[in-house]
Amino acid sequence: MTVRVRVxxxxxxxxxxVVKGVNFVDLIDAGDPVEQAKAYDAAGAxxxxxxxxxxxxxxxxxLIDVVRRTAEVCxxxxxxxxxxxxxxxARALLLAGADKVAVNSAAVSRxxxxxxxxxxxxxxxxxxxVDARRVCGPGVDNPGDDRGERRWEIFTHGGRKETGIDAIExxxxxxxxxAGELLVTSMDGDGTKRGYDLELTxxxxxxxxxxxxxxxxxxxxxxxxxxxxEGRASAVLAASIFHFGQHTIAEAHEALxxxxxPARS
Amino acid sequence: xPGHVALIDYGxxxxxxxxxxxxxxxxxxxxxxxxxxxxxxxxxVVLPGVGAFGACARALRGISGMVEAMEQRVLDExxxxxxxxxxxxxxxxxxxxxxVHKGLDWIGGEVIAIEVTDPAIKVPHMxxxxxxxxxxxxxxxxxERGEAYFLHSYHFVPDEGRDIAAxxxxxxxxxxxxxxxxxxxxxxxxxxxxxxxxxLLERWLDWKP
Numbered sequence: 001m002t003v004r005v006r007v008x009x010x011x012x013x014x015x016x017x018v019v020k021g022v023n024f025v026d027l028i029d030a031g032d033p034v035e036q037a038k039a040y041d042a043a044g045a046x047x048x049x050x051x052x053x054x055x056x057x058x059x060x061x062x063l064i065d066v067v068r069r070t071a072e073v074c075x076x077x078x079x080x081x082x083x084x085x086x087x088x089x090a091r092a093l094l095l096a097g098a099d100k101v102a103v104n105s106a107a108v109s110r111x112x113x114x115x116x117x118x119x120x121x122x123x124x125x126x127x128x129x130v131d132a133r134r135v136c137g138p139g140v141d142n143p144g145d146d147r148g149e150r151r152w153e154i155f156t157h158g159g160r161k162e163t164g165i166d167a168i169e170x171x172x173x174x175x176x177x178x179a180g181e182l183l184v185t186s187m188d189g190d191g192t193k194r195g196y197d198l199e200l201t202x203x204x205x206x207x208x209x210x211x212x213x214x215x216x217x218x219x220x221x222x223x224x225x226x227x228x229x230e231g232r233a234s235a236v237l238a239a240s241i242f243h244f245g246q247h248t249i250a251e252a253h254e255a256l257x258x259x260x261x262p263a264r265s
Numbered sequence: 266x267p268g269h270v271a272l273i274d275y276g277x278x279x280x281x282x283x284x285x286x287x288x289x290x291x292x293x294x295x296x297x298x299x300x301x302x303x304x305x306x307x308x309x310v311v312l313p314g315v316g317a318f319g320a321c322a323r324a325l326r327g328i329s330g331m332v333e334a335m336e337q338r339v340l341d342e343x344x345x346x347x348x349x350x351x352x353x354x355x356x357x358x359x360x361x362x363x364x365v366h367k368g369l370d371w372i373g374g375e376v377i378a379i380e381v382t383d384p385a386i387k388v389p390h391m392x393x394x395x396x397x398x399x400x401x402x403x404x405x406x407x408x409e410r411g412e413a414y415f416l417h418s419y420h421f422v423p424d425e426g427r428d429i430a431a432x433x434x435x436x437x438x439x440x441x442x443x444x445x446x447x448x449x450x451x452x453x454x455x456x457x458x459x460x461x462x463x464x465l466l467e468r469w470l471d472w473k474p
Contacts, residue, residue, distance in 0.1 A: 006392045006393070071285060075282075075457060077454075077457045124416045209384070211392075
């Protein structure tokens with residue numbers, strides 16, 4: 001076989017507690033991140049992702065403690081993102097036990113931070129986020145119209161603020177700067193349960209040589225499969241379908257295998 | 266009373282994860298250390314590593330007396346050794362990541378970039394992949410067939426095929442483990458490979474080569 005498609009549950013964390021945003025607005029408290037991480041480790045998740053959405057400095061300090069406690073009991077790769085602005089921020093998370101750091105808005109305002117982290121700690125630990133919305137093409141002005149140019153733009157602040165940056169160009173740039181993989185999130189899809197933006201995922205996966213993680217909008221196991229078969233992602237990230245017990249990691253692996261894709265058994 | 270495991274701290278990466286995993290695998294005492302004396306007194310020696318080959322080689326040589334202590338304890342006195350990821354690659358004669366850099370040269374060979382011709386094969390090689398053990402080699406019994414977590418863009422090509430203890434596949438055969446006498450090196454991360462990885466560490470902690 002070959003390298004397996006990675007199934008990555010993602011926990012949104014604020015002030016040391018797990019929350020899950022629906023369209024990044026309504027938050028439901030769903031527990032202790034360390035306990036959830038242990039459950040996903042035991043369930044055979046291929047990796048785990050913590051995204052810190054704390055607004056405050058105190059919340060960030062709490063995150064470091066959560067990462068440290070998670071690394072003591074979980075023997076799986078852990079990616080931590082949210083508020084990483086410098087190589088020193090990355091270092092604090094890596095020392096606490098994170099294996100990779102996800103760089104979000106800093107990669108938009110100052111993309112060189114990706115190179116700075118990659119040079120100090122290696123490309124393998126840098127996950128660069130590409131948070132995009134469709135600004136042109138099907139589904140924007142004329143939902144039924146399948147013709148015309150497709151374009152996506154980078155949005156920040158949970159999808160509320162446009163930047164004018166072309167998402168595909170931005171993805172290429174982050175790869176050139178030394179990112180080890182790209183976390184591609186459709187801000188249109190996030191929280192909707194309608195599935196990934198497969199066209200966005202595929203366009204970026206074909207444009208770069210590094211792995212792409214599909215993210216944003218998973219509502220069922222078929223969406224995970226499509227992220228790989230149609231989106232050409234190397235990994236699939238999801239939140240609520242796992243957190244609320246709709247599906248297990250084993251079911252996700254099985255769905256991938258049934259589609260002829262390599263997944264852990 | 267069993268001795269300690271020296272986990273060498275040369276500023277390269279995920280020491281705490283490796284220490285946690287060794288403890289979970291039953292190591293009675295893990296000393297994270299940059300002191301040659303602690304390596305000389307160790308029952309077993311672990312060299313972890315993430316990042317670039319050259320930077321890691323430079324950092325390791327930057328600790329006065331460390332390479333000499335490792336060579337005395339492992340090569341001369343036969344203490345069981347485990348290299349992980351770049352810690353395994355450093356066993357090579359040289360690495361060609363961002364220039365040519367000298368390795369420890371404990372196992373002849375070089376560390377080169379993973380070359381892929383199929384654009385669907387992505388580099389870094391990142392994720393769970395097969396570990397196919399070569400049963401007749403040194404270290405046989407330590408490496409079992411299974412799935413482990415890999416994360417690397419360069420790979421170790423030993424001069425002698427008999428030093429390869431396990432392979433995986435990523436656009437072609439990739440060395441997953443090397444072994445010679447009391448030396449084991451794994452390209453994958455046992456500390457991130459859930460039960461497969463912890464069980465490998467348990468066998469290594471019991472290993473009496």
